[in-house]
Every structure is written in structure tokens, then in C-alpha cells.
Amino acid sequence: MATKARLNFFQIWNMCFGFFGIQIGFGLQNANTSRIFQSLGVEVNQLAILWIAAPATGLLVQPIIGYLSDKTWGRLGRRRPYFFWGAILTSAALLVMPNAPVLWIAAAALWVMDASINITMEPFRAFVGDNLPDEQRASGYAMQSFFIGTGAVLASALPWMLTRWFGISNAVEGGGVPLSVHIAFYVGAAGVLLAVLWTVFTTREYSPDQMAAFEAAERARKGEAPSMAADTPTRAVRAYMVGGVVWTLAGVVLAVAIFATRLEKEVYVLAAMLGAFGLAQIAAGLLRRGGKTANGFSEVVEDLFRMPDTMKQLAVVQFFSWFGLFALWIYTTPAVTAFHYHATDTASRAYNDGADWVGVLFALYNGVAALAALVIPLIARAVGRKASHALCLGLGGLGLAAFPLIRDPVLLWIPMIGVGFAWSSILSAPYSILSGAVPGPKMGVYMGIFNFFIVIPQLLAATILGVLLKTFFDGQAIWALILGGGSMLAAAACVFLVRDVGEPRALAAAAPSPEALSKA
Structure with a gap:
């Protein structure tokens, strides 16, 4: 029976090292985007809608890249061409963003950067599922975490390090993006490119014929049909059309209600999301009626409605988890600078000291996440993947909710420990569970579709958080962190509704061997 070869520690290291570079870019974006936007004159209540570029791009890009990478095979393999070009584009965007003279250029740079990161990141998730046997996937995703x-620690702390260690200015007289942020983005651009190229040129991939043989052997071992198509019915044209009409009308009705009640314009994004989902179904139904289903759009929409049950259950967990994370990323800088440093003037020393400290806090939770990646598999082996993930999410939720209870900003490192455990688990546990529940030939497209349930809560957060803060909390950003904490606690509760089909084998292999830990 065809089986994938077990990889040694250094092979898994090389396979995952590119994520170090990706996260340098992602970490610089998370820790500094609000700071750059505020330096260009953006009000706190407008930050969330400007951040919408990131999740909207991921919603479109990841399923497309997943679908294409499933069907790609060339000189660099299946997934590696996307690593390569995505890294080049990400590096270019990092060079542009801190130099943006006006807001629209900064927003466009964010859009390009996030699209490029998604081009690189999505195939990396499938890469682990492709190359590792079932019993090593938990270790592979832990290595990614x-x-x-570690990448995010470097990225988040770079401006602070440049100021404290090298004396580079962290403020600009009259406002603007400090030199420390400029240099951090330049260093990050080089780091992204070099780390991803390391993975591209030190790893190999299984051929399509080999992957087909592995999939057939796995389904035979489970006693399943030879292919997914044989055991999962397609969605009827009528279901597409009826569903499409219902969702499109819901979007129209919501848009009319927003107009009539004069709600904030950001809420129109929700109406657009509903309408777009409806129109996509109508288009898929019309293509199926005409027998034109051999195209990427039809296949992605069809696969969306044929998700395994485990994936649907994980989607709920992801929704609440990522709503909380997006609240953290958007609002920590304005929350800490206003609530703990009592500064709202972006040109003031107090504001920039607070913004630098947020970078350190972000570095801290990412450092905790790196260490937690070695500990969480041990917890999972003892109590199971679901209980382990729920515990980590609970720690993250409590951490976010604790921000307003701590007045001294120096002590904010304490709740960041909980956030670090949650972040590490979010980056590994759902993918470890998911990779054992989806068919191998569609690993890429399902990893892309899974990103919907990361992106949709981010779009929702970008749409409503600013409105909620303005309407109910007098524009105080600290309340966004409280709401994010509550959302993460809800995610922890929902974990117990997930059916982990690979749990028995995962428990046996969750903890890294003593030899692997000694090499680390």
C-alpha cells in the first residue's frame, strides 16, 4: 500500500521555514498598519473599515490559489511556485507602504501586501498536508506555529529595537511615519524573500501520480469510495437558484434598511457580502444548467457546499476566534495609547512610546506562541486536540478581557501570555484536525475555502466594530478588546461541538519525540 515517507526533524524544519518570512511581513502589517494610517490623519472610528482590504483580499485570493495549486505541476512543483512569486510581491509591498505620501496609497499598499501574503500562505498550509503522513501532521503544523x-516576534519588536538599541527616531516632528518604522519594513522585505526562498530550494514535492496513489490507499484503508465524487452528491440546480435568490434578496433588503435608517456606511459591506454570496450561487446554478461545470469557479462553489461535517463545525470555531483576533490587531494600538498612555495626538512622544510598546506586546505574544507550539502537542496528547484548543482559546479570551483591568502598561505582558497560547493553537489545531477530514486531491482548495471562515469574521469586525464603538462606547477603543475577548471565549465553547475524525491517531503522535525536542 502506498504511504508517504516520514520526514526527519530537519526536513520538516526546511519545509516550514518559509513561514518565518511570511510572518515577518504579516507581523509588520499587524503591528504598524493602524499606526501608519493614524499618522496619515485617520480617526480611530475609521480604522476598521480601512483594514477591510486584508480580509476581503483573502476571501478572493485563497480559494483561487488553492484551486490553481491543486492543479499545478511544473519545474518548482505544485505549491512552491506560489511561495516564490508571493514572496517577491510581498517584499515589494513592504517597501512601498511606509513611504506612502497619502492615505489611498497606503491603503492600496495594504491591499497588495495582503494579496501577496495570501498567495504565499495558502499553499503553505496545503504543503504540510501534502508532504507529511497523517501521524506527522500535528508536528508539521506545530513547526509552522x-x-x-518567531517571525512575528522579530517583526513586531523591530521598531522598538531600532529605537532603544540603535537610537533611531520613533517620532516625526509635525507627524508622519517614523524612521524606525521605515527601516523595519525594509528589513522585513529582505527577511520575507530570503526565508521563503530557503523553503523553495531545500524541499521537494510528491508528483500528481504519487499523490493519487496515496489518496487511493488512504480511502481503501478507511473503506471509503475510490473518490470523493463517488460518495458525495452534487448540489441541484434548483438548490443553487433558490438559495441564490434568497441570499441576494437578503442583501438588498439589508441595504435598503441601512439607507432608510441612515446607519454608518460601513454596514453596507454586510449587505454586499450577502448579495455577493447569492449572486455566486445563481451564477453557479446557471453554469450547471448549461453543463459548463469544468471551470474553477463552479468547482470552488460546489466544493463549498460539499464540505465535510468536521469542516463545518470548525468553521464556527474559526469565526469567533478570528473576530477576536481582528479586534486585537486593529484596536490594540489606539486602545493602549489612549487608555494606558492617555495620548491621542499621533505626533506626541507619549503616543509613539505607546505604539512602540504595543509592538513589544505583539512580539511577546508571538514569542509565547513560538514556545507554546512545543507545549501544546503535549497538552493535546494528554487531554485531546479539542480540549487543548478550547483551553488555549479560553486563555486568549481572558487575556483580551483583562486589558481594561490593568492600568500600568508595563504589566500588559501578563494577558499577552494567554493571547500567545490562543494564537499558537489557532495556527495549528484547526489545520491538524481539518487535514485529516478532507480529500487529499482537494487539500489546496479546501484550505482556501477554510479561509472563508477566517475572512468573514474579519470583514464583520471591520464593518461593525467602528460603528459599535462610536454608537455605544463613545469611541473608546479599549471596548473593542473586551468584545474580542468575549468572542474568543465563545470560540472555546464551540470547540466541543467539533467531531475530530483523526483524533485517535493524532493522540498517539501529537507529542514530538524526545529526540526531536533535543534537536530543537
Whole structure:
């Protein structure tokens, strides 16, 4: 029976090292985007809608890249061409963003940067599922979490390090993006490119014929049909059309209600999301009626409605988890600078000291995440993947909710420990569970579709958080962190509704061997 070869520690290291570079770019974006926007004159209540570029791009890009990478095979393999070009584009965007003279250029740079990161990131998730046997996937995703944490530590702390260690200015007289942020983005651009190229040129991939043989052997071992198509019915044209009409009308009705009640314009994004989902179904139904289903759009929409049950259950967990994370990323800088440093003037020393400290806090939680990546598999082996993930999410939720209870900003490192455990688990546990529940030939497209349930809560957060703060909380950003904490606690509760089909084998292999830990 065809089986994938077990990889040694250094092979898994090389395979995942590119994520170190990806997270440098992602970490610089998370820790500094609000700071750059505020330096260009953006009000706190407008930050969330400007951040919408990131999740909207991921919603479109990841399923497309997943679908294409499933069907790609060339000189660099299946997934590696996307690593290569995505890294080049990400590096270019990092060079542009801190130099943006006006807001629209900064927003466009964010859009390009996030699209490029998604081009690189999505195939990396499938890469682990492709190359590792079932019993090593938990270790592979844990290694990714380790590199994500270490990359983000460097990225988040770079402006602070440049100021404290090298005396580079962290403020600009009259406002603007400080020199420390400029240099951090330049260093990050080089780091992204070099780390991803390391993975591209030190790893190999299984051929399509080999992957087909592995999939057939796995389904035979489970006693399943030879292919997914044989055991999962397609969605009827009528279901597409009826569903499409219902969702489109819901979007129209919501848009009319927003107009009639004069709600904030950001809420129109929700109406657009509903309408777009409806129109996509109508288009898929019309293509199926005409027998034109051999195209990427039809296949992605069809696969969306044929998701395994485990994936649907994980989607709920992801929704609440990522709503909380997006609240953290958007609002920590304005929350800490206003609530703990009592500063709202972006040109003031107090504001920039607070913004630098947020970078350190972000570095801290990512450092905790890197270390937690070595500990969480041990917890999972003892109590199971679901209980382990729920515990980590609970720690993250409590951490976010604790921000307003701590007045001294120096002590904010304490709740960041909980956030670090949650972040590490979010980056590994759902993918470890998911990779055992989806068919191998569609690993890429399902990893892309899974990103919907990361992106949709981010779009929702970008749409409503600013409105909620303005309407109910007098524009105080600290309340966004409280709401994010509550959302993460809800995610922890929902974990117990997930059916982990690979749990028995995962428990046996969750903890890294003593030899692997000694090499680390």
C-alpha cells in the first residue's frame, strides 16, 4: 500500500521555514498598519473599515490559489511556485507602504501586501498536508506555529529595537511615519524573500501520480469510495437558484434598511457580502444548467457546499476566534495609547512610546506562541486536540478581557501570555484536525475555502466594530478588546461541538519525540 515517507526533524524544519518570512511581513502589517494610517490623519472610528482590504483580499485570493495549486505541476512543483512569486510581491509591498505620501496609497499598499501574503500562505498550509503522513501532521503544523511566532516576534519588536538599541527616531516632528518604522519594513522585505526562498530550494514535492496513489490507499484503508465524487452528491440546480435568490434578496433588503435608517456606511459591506454570496450561487446554478461545470469557479462553489461535517463545525470555531483576533490587531494600538498612555495626538512622544510598546506586546505574544507550539502537542496528547484548543482559546479570551483591568502598561505582558497560547493553537489545531477530514486531491482548495471562515469574521469586525464603538462606547477603543475577548471565549465553547475524525491517531503522535525536542 502506498504511504508517504516520514520526514526527519530537519526536513520538516526546511519545509516550514518559509513561514518565518511570511510572518515577518504579516507581523509588520499587524503591528504598524493602524499606526501608519493614524499618522496619515485617520480617526480611530475609521480604522476598521480601512483594514477591510486584508480580509476581503483573502476571501478572493485563497480559494483561487488553492484551486490553481491543486492543479499545478511544473519545474518548482505544485505549491512552491506560489511561495516564490508571493514572496517577491510581498517584499515589494513592504517597501512601498511606509513611504506612502497619502492615505489611498497606503491603503492600496495594504491591499497588495495582503494579496501577496495570501498567495504565499495558502499553499503553505496545503504543503504540510501534502508532504507529511497523517501521524506527522500535528508536528508539521506545530513547526509552522513555531516559525510564525518567531517571525512575528522579530517583526513586531523591530521598531522598538531600532529605537532603544540603535537610537533611531520613533517620532516625526509635525507627524508622519517614523524612521524606525521605515527601516523595519525594509528589513522585513529582505527577511520575507530570503526565508521563503530557503523553503523553495531545500524541499521537494510528491508528483500528481504519487499523490493519487496515496489518496487511493488512504480511502481503501478507511473503506471509503475510490473518490470523493463517488460518495458525495452534487448540489441541484434548483438548490443553487433558490438559495441564490434568497441570499441576494437578503442583501438588498439589508441595504435598503441601512439607507432608510441612515446607519454608518460601513454596514453596507454586510449587505454586499450577502448579495455577493447569492449572486455566486445563481451564477453557479446557471453554469450547471448549461453543463459548463469544468471551470474553477463552479468547482470552488460546489466544493463549498460539499464540505465535510468536521469542516463545518470548525468553521464556527474559526469565526469567533478570528473576530477576536481582528479586534486585537486593529484596536490594540489606539486602545493602549489612549487608555494606558492617555495620548491621542499621533505626533506626541507619549503616543509613539505607546505604539512602540504595543509592538513589544505583539512580539511577546508571538514569542509565547513560538514556545507554546512545543507545549501544546503535549497538552493535546494528554487531554485531546479539542480540549487543548478550547483551553488555549479560553486563555486568549481572558487575556483580551483583562486589558481594561490593568492600568500600568508595563504589566500588559501578563494577558499577552494567554493571547500567545490562543494564537499558537489557532495556527495549528484547526489545520491538524481539518487535514485529516478532507480529500487529499482537494487539500489546496479546501484550505482556501477554510479561509472563508477566517475572512468573514474579519470583514464583520471591520464593518461593525467602528460603528459599535462610536454608537455605544463613545469611541473608546479599549471596548473593542473586551468584545474580542468575549468572542474568543465563545470560540472555546464551540470547540466541543467539533467531531475530530483523526483524533485517535493524532493522540498517539501529537507529542514530538524526545529526540526531536533535543534537536530543537
